[in-house]
Amino acid sequence: MSVGPLPIAPYRRLWLYGVVASVLFFLVAPIFIVIPISFSDSEFLEFPPRGFSLRWYAAYFSDPQWMAATRVSLIAASLTVLFATPLGTAAAYAIHRAQSRWVRSLHVLMLLPQMVPLILIGIGLFYVYIQLGLVNSMLGIVLAHTLLATPFVVVTVLAGLQSFDMTQEKVARSLGASWPVAFFTVTLPQIRLSVVSGAFFAFITSLDEVVIGLFVAGGDNTVLTRRMFLSLRDQIEPTIAAISSLLIVITLAALIAVALFARKAD
């Protein structure tokens, strides 16, 4: 099989390159417009900004409410990683290893959080949390984010397991290792990159979650995205540009880390 350009002269497809370049520009442009605006010295959202200043970053870092929301979000995201990564890895290993008629249903179950509309998960959790007294609690937020993040870990680790040669684990077993020993000493070290990637995805999933947070993450445990959403509905202050830029940088850093891991795995 060969991949590669067709025998069509490149100049005859210039229009195609033009279309694709414009679409790719459309995709990334908004992200790279927010960053310059965050350094603007004006109250108005001008682009290109006329003067440079850090006042919106200063406004963000000196506002106790924004700081509190940021702290809640970072704690929630870290705890979500701690929950979702082992849970998702264990589930992926079970799906990959177990030869059972339950595996297919299990796989579909793991994908459910990505299939059911978020708004429905949001009000469902809201209802249950009211009964359990978990509304606006850190535990409630982390559980909800774990629910959303686990499928990403499952998918990522499953991909890692699929490119791993399971006979290595069989060899370890035939030499007398129990399956947990074989998993932790032979398999896990070799799929660790996909596990770490899954953890990064879990972190971003939690950090960026909005809809469920609108229902269950208020009060003392208001998450950053909820505060951003509510302030966006009322007015568009440039402080949000500063916060958005920081979120973009965190996402980019996580993606670059994942890409580097992927390269190392090859």
Next chain:
Amino acid sequence: MHDMTACQRGHTLNRQELAADERREKRQILGLSLPAAAIILVLLVIPVGWLFALSFVSNGEIGLANYTRMVEYSAYLSIFSTTILVSLFVTVLCIVLGYPVAYLLGQLPPRLATIGLAFVIVPFWTSILVRTYAWLVILQRQGIVNDALIGIGLIDEPLRLAHNLTGTIIGMTHVMLPFLVLPLYATVRNIDGDLMRAANNMGASPARAFRDVFLPLSMPGLIAGSLLVFILCLGFYVTPQILGGGRVIMVSMKIQQNVQTYFDWGAGSALGVVLLLIVFAIFYLVHRLAGLDRIFAR
């Protein structure tokens, strides 16, 4: 003679033990999925089932009132038709914009394709809120687009681009595009380039080869991607809420309003159940037409 039987008996015992061992291990390994499965059951399946039950309760009475209201009141019908029309339009836009991207990236050498793909994956993982905010900034009255159009003399008065249907559709298309491109790219990447060359050698024009060879082979990815986009649009909340400025009411917004403003769980749940049924019907369709795996191949 006596020794042989003992030995044989030992063998059978051993085999039984081995089989028991294997079964135990199978159970243990399957058990590894229990914590994740429990989270999903307790936090998703049970709450949604609960909502399903609530949807049959209206003003303390059990019945179909929440559902009949959806058909009787034109407000509900218009919310559903808005949701479906907006979702359809965004899906079509995503196909028009996304297909050329997946098509070209699928043929580029891997290194170049990876760079192009980064332009799709970075927005995919960037917070939806951040991207929606960016569009609000770009599309506002004194935004970049209006400034540029006035600057080149195309318009005199700034256009209304945000806080309405136009802004909603631009923002939603931006958020949804990667969901179409990624599964489509995964399919297109695996199309054997020799097939197109063969068509070419047999005298087909590039357009003909595309229509008769490439397009049909890319269909599973296209179907999976566009139905995924359509489903996600149907339940979309954040972007229409912010960029619609109250002029575009989607089902998700009505659900939120019913629950948080009116505390009418029955009405909100009933809308949610209808939404979920549509979504599951479409997932079933994808499963039959293209295979579910394609949607989640990232």
